[in-house]
Amino acid sequence: MTATSLTDTQGILALGALGVGLLALIGCGVLARSVRRLRSAQTLVLGDGSERDLVAHSAVLQEAFEALQMYSADVASRLDRRLNDVEVALAGAISHHALVRYDAYNELSGQQSMSIALLDDRHSGVVLTCIHHRDQARVYAKQVHEGQGELELSPEEGQAVRVALGGGQSVAAAAAARSQAALPTDGTDARGA
Numbered sequence: 001m002t003a004t005s006l007t008d009t010q011g012i013l014a015l016g017a018l019g020v021g022l023l024a025l026i027g028c029g030v031l032a033r034s035v036r037r038l039r040s041a042q043t044l045v046l047g048d049g050s051e052r053d054l055v056a057h058s059a060v061l062q063e064a065f066e067a068l069q070m071y072s073a074d075v076a077s078r079l080d081r082r083l084n085d086v087e088v089a090l091a092g093a094i095s096h097h098a099l100v101r102y103d104a105y106n107e108l109s110g111q112q113s114m115s116i117a118l119l120d121d122r123h124s125g126v127v128l129t130c131i132h133h134r135d136q137a138r139v140y141a142k143q144v145h146e147g148q149g150e151l152e153l154s155p156e157e158g159q160a161v162r163v164a165l166g167g168g169q170s171v172a173a174a175a176a177a178r179s180q181a182a183l184p185t186d187g188t189d190a191r192g193a
Contacts, residue, residue, distance in 0.1 A: 015138075017029070028103040042054065045057065045091060061132040090175075091120060091121045092120050092121075092122075093120060093121075094118045094119065094120060094123075094125065095119070095120055095121050095124055096117070096118075096119040096120070096123070096125075096165055096166075097116070097117060097118050097119070097164050098116070098117045098160045098161075098163035098164035099114060099115075099160070100114065100115045100116075100156050100159050100160045100163065101113070101115050102114070102115075102116045102156050104131045104132065104133070105133060109160075112132035113129075113130060113131045113132050113156075114129070114130050115124035115127060115128070115129045115130075115154070115156045115157045115159070115160040116128045116160060117144070117157070117161045117163070118164075119144060119161070119164050119165065122146060123144070123146050123147040123165060124143075124144055124145045124146055125143075125144050126141055126142065126143055126144065127141070127142045127144055127149065127153065127157045128140070128141050129142075129154065129156070142157065144161060147161060147165060149161070149182065154164055
């Protein structure tokens with residue numbers, strides 16, 4: 001072909017076809033590269049040698065997710081039941097306690113007498129009192145129901161209950177009040193049991 005043949009109609013059409021063909025070839029190269037990237041990403045998700053497509057893989061993942069969700073709901077339900085059982089059991093456990101020391105007979109014996117309150121979450125339990133004298137010791141136990149003594153509580157026992165429940169005065173303040181109170185000094189106990 002000569003240079004004059006490229007300027008006629010057939011030459012121009014041939015050049016146009018060549019241009020379109022080159023553009024198509026470049027487009028195919030870009031698409032091939034894009035498909036190669038897509039396949040490598042699919043291989044990363046699906047694994048090597050898998051004949052599944054993304055739709056089948058998604059269906060398998062959905063089934064696994066639903067099974068995991070049912071298992072998690074079952075475990076949560078069992079844990080809730082166990083937690084409720086533990087909470088019921090702990091309601092009867094000692095959760096409030098206090099110890100109040102004092103001199104029962106104003107003997108300056110180093111506050112050897114004491115009252116101990118041991119209460120549960122329902123504010124029920126027992127108050128143990130040990131009264132120490134020079135030559136003897138007496139131990140008393142009184143039941144407490146909902147913060148109130150079954151029998152009348154001594155001031156120190158009442159303070160032990162209040163301190164155990166978080167509303168009592170300090171032990172030092174109670175000892176000062178106790179030392180000013182007049183108690184019998186003949187060895188008898190005014191508290192009763």
